[in-house]
Amino acid sequence: MDTAALVVTDQLLARPAIRDVARLLGCPPSSIAAALKRTEKALAVRLFQPGAQGLMRTLDGERLQPLFAALAGETRRLFRRQETEAVPMLGLEALHRILTVARKGSIRAAARELGMGQPQLTRQIAHVEAKTGYALFARSAEGAVPTPEGLLAIDAARRIEDLWREMSASSGEKFRRMAATVRLGAVFPLGAESSIAGLLASLSARWRLRHPRQPLFITSMIAEELLNGVRRGIFDLVLLDLAGLPDDLDGRLLSTSPLVLVASQETAERAGGTLDSLLLTSPLAVPSARSGLRQIVDRMLESEVFAAWRGRIDPVEVDSIPVILRLVEDHGFVSFLPAASLPAGGGRLAALGLPVETAMPLYAAWPKGRGDHGLVAQVLALAGGPAVR
Structure with a gap:
């Protein structure tokens, strides 16, 4: 990691537009994108x-923005730059070596601790001083003593190192959790009593007992978003309500x-x-064409059996089953829904x-040739096993 990227990222988090930040800092847009x-x-x-x-900032971007603001502030203090100025690119490892020299009080002792030659470390100090524009240490027979400017630089470098360590630790732990997490995408359950809701609840409970150290993360989306997610590797497995699976997916x-x-x-x-009479006198509420349910409904309405109603049906699109149910219950709408999504007894x-x-x-x-068959088998077994027709 380097100081230039810290400042660029802070500016992007404040104003998420690469060209705007490029103009502000006087850098090419390609440099801003590379720093990010x-x-x-x-x-x-x-x-x-x-x-x-x-x-658009992700949730991680929102979470880390205060830390980046603090890091950028200390970086500008190190280089004595204003908020609208870019800073030189200096690796954080170089700052760590400067801190080691300050702590040991000697270039020779610091080089020994860092496992590098004294001439190499001396060149590193000169490189940092060239980037900051001022001397960090006064060399003497007694060792390396920070200059007044060097004391301020060392304080800023220490803060940068502490803040980066804090940020890296939280992100590293999150990355480890994500790497161990099984990611399952599913279509939205059509209600608390729907078969999909029951399946997901049962799977979550069984998975926790069987795999206490491997979290299962379940998120619900419409079919189009699930297809995009599983193809991009966001999900290990998805539950889809499509009439048939695309050629690039395996499934059960x-x-x-x-x-x-x-x-x-x-x-x-x-x-x-x-x-x-219901189809001719009542408005129809259905999900959008991005959902699997709507695709099945459209295919059904295109059949000859529904030819008499085809030109008279003008559906209202709502990508929320709870809202559709309220339209049906309270506002005189009708809808096509799976029988398994309805409450017992009809209500x-x-x-x-x-x-x-x-x-x-x-x-x-799951994607053909990319699925973890052991993982898929475990999920399917806990989800209820073989197909039910």
């Missing part, structure tokens, strides 16, 4: 992610659930309780069977 890359590599964390308007069918048309009891009674909801048999599958999927 060095920082993220040294910490083994992502501080930014691409956004619609440029860079875990379960299927028939689709039904769902309405509130009141809406169903008012419409006479028939599929035809306030009425479920009507469909004229064409349509089921929503749930697949466990």
Whole structure:
């Protein structure tokens, strides 16, 4: 790690735009991007992610911003630079060697402790002094004594080393936890009583008992985001509700659930309780085309059985099953949902069977040739074993 990257990263965290920081510091944008890359590599964390308007701070970026601000402040103090000025690139290892000389009081003793030759360390000191623009030590027969400017530099260097050690330790521990964590992505459960919610809860509880030292991290997304995540290696395994798996994925069918048309009891009674009357008199709420459920619904509606309704259905898209259920229960909407997602006994909801048999599958999927088959087998075994049709 180096001092220039510390200051650049601090500026980026304050204003996440590479070109803006480049103009502020008077550096090429490529130098700013390279400095950020060095920082993220040294910490083994992502501080930014691409956004619609440029860079967006990650949660790690937010968490580490105060430490970077303190590091940048000490770095500017070391080089006697203003906030809008770039600083020279100086490796933190060079600062550690300066601190060793100050602590030992002798270049020879410091060189011996550092395991390097005295001439090499002397050249290192001269290099740092050239970068800072002032002498750090006064050499004499008694040893190396810090100059008044050197005392300030040593204090700044000590603070930089302490802050970097604190940052590296927290990031290193996080990296170790992440490296040991099994990452599972899953489609959003369709309610607390849905089969997916039950499967994920059961898997979490069983995994904790079977693998107490290997955390299982589960996050829910829509199908499109899960596909992107497993292809990029963000997830080890994903649970998808697609009609079929893409060619680049291996997988296993875990379960299927028939689709039904769902309405509130009141809406169903008012419409006479028939599929035809409900579809013609009630607005339809469905997830967006980025979800597996919507793709299955669209395929069903394109069949000849639904030809009479096709031009009359104008769905409202909502990528939230709880919101869709509230639209159904409280606002007279209808929706196509898996029967397994409905509460036992139906509650306030009425479920009507469909004229064409349509089921929503749930697949466990992983990249071809890249999956850890032992890990996949463990997850599938704890998730309920073989496919259920």
